[in-house]
Amino acid sequence: ITVSMTFTATVAAVVYTGAIPVMVDVDPTSWTMDPSLVENAITPRTKAIVPVHLHGLMVDMEAIKSIADTHGLKVVEDAAQAHGAQRDGRNVGALGDAAAFSFYPGKNLGALGEGGAVITNSPEIADSVRLLRNWGAKEKNNPDRIGFNYRMDAIQGAILGVKLAHLEKWLERRRQVARLYDSALSALDLGKPTEAPGSRHTYHVYAVRVAQRDKRISAFDAQSIQYGIHYPVPVHLQLPYRGWGRGEGSLPVTERLAKEFLSLPIHSGLFQHDVELVAMALDDGGR
Numbered sequence: 001i002t003v004s005m006t007f008t009a010t011v012a013a014v015v016y017t018g019a020i021p022v023m024v025d026v027d028p029t030s031w032t033m034d035p036s037l038v039e040n041a042i043t044p045r046t047k048a049i050v051p052v053h054l055h056g057l058m059v060d061m062e063a064i065k066s067i068a069d070t071h072g073l074k075v076v077e078d079a080a081q082a083h084g085a086q087r088d089g090r091n092v093g094a095l096g097d098a099a100a101f102s103f104y105p106g107k108n109l110g111a112l113g114e115g116g117a118v119i120t121n122s123p124e125i126a127d128s129v130r131l132l133r134n135w136g137a138k139e140k141n142n143p144d145r146i147g148f149n150y151r152m153d154a155i156q157g158a159i160l161g162v163k164l165a166h167l168e169k170w171l172e173r174r175r176q177v178a179r180l181y182d183s184a185l186s187a188l189d190l191g192k193p194t195e196a197p198g199s200r201h202t203y204h205v206y207a208v209r210v211a212q213r214d215k216r217i218s219a220f221d222a223q224s225i226q227y228g229i230h231y232p233v234p235v236h237l238q239l240p241y242r243g244w245g246r247g248e249g250s251l252p253v254t255e256r257l258a259k260e261f262l263s264l265p266i267h268s269g270l271f272q273h274d275v276e277l278v279a280m281a282l283d284d285g286g287r
C-alpha cells in the first residue's frame, strides 16, 4: 500500500518486487499518506506499507507503524526527499523496517551523479540489500541470489561524505527560507505547506496550491523565475501504472493536488528579496 502523489519511482519499486501496488489517497492538509485510508485498504494479501515523506515532510509514522504492527505488515519508508526530517522526536527512517534515501544531485543531500542509501536496524535486511546491490554476490562469481548492479560510485560517496557535514546547516537555512515564504505569501489566497506540531519539515520542495496555475507560470516565465510541479500527473494515471489504479476520480485529493501544486524556487542561498519577487509574480499571475 502506497500513495499515488509521489515520484513514479516509489510505485515502480513495488512492482519490481512482483507485488501489486495499491495506491491510497493523501490527506488534504499534510498532502501525505492518510493513515485511516491505509487501514481501509488492507486485505489478507497485503504485505507492506510504503509511506512517502513528500517534499520533506515526515508522514505520521507512529500511526502507520501501529497499523502495520496490528496487521503484521512491513514498513518501507520512501525518504528520498526527506533527509533530516523529524516528527514526534523520531528521525525519518527510524520507525520503518527500512528506509530509502536518494542522493540524486537535486536532493537536499545530493551527489554529483546518481546515488542512494538504504537504512535499517535489521541485519537480515542489511545483508539482503548488500547482496541485491552487487549482483547477488558476497563472494565474487558465486552469487547467492539474483541481484542488480546498484553499486554507488566511490567518488559519489567521497563527495557525499564532505557534504554531509554541512547538511544540518543547509536544512536550517531552507527552513528559514520557508518561513520567509510563509510570511511573504500570507496575504495571498493559496494553500501553503503545513508542519504538524512536533514535526521538522526539511522543504526539499516548497509547494503551494494555486488556482489559475497556468497564469502564475506565465508570470514566472516572464520574470525568468524557475518553478516545478511535484507532481502534475499522479502515478495511478501515468501510462505504465493505469492497470493498478482505479482510474480518474478514484483518488480525488491526489488528483486535485496534481492540478493545483506549484513548487517555488527554494535552496539555502535565497534571501528575502528573492522570496518577495517570487511572491509578487505569484500574486500578479493570479489577477
Ligand SMILES: Cc1ncc(COP(=O)(O)O)c(C=O)c1O
Binding pocket: 006, 007, 009, 010, 052, 078, 080, 081, 101, 102, 103, 104, 115, 116
Ligand atoms: C519520492 C521519491 N522516491 C524515489 C525517488 C527515486 O530516487 P532516485 O532518483 O535516486 O532513484 C525520488 C527521486 O528521484 C523521489 O523523489
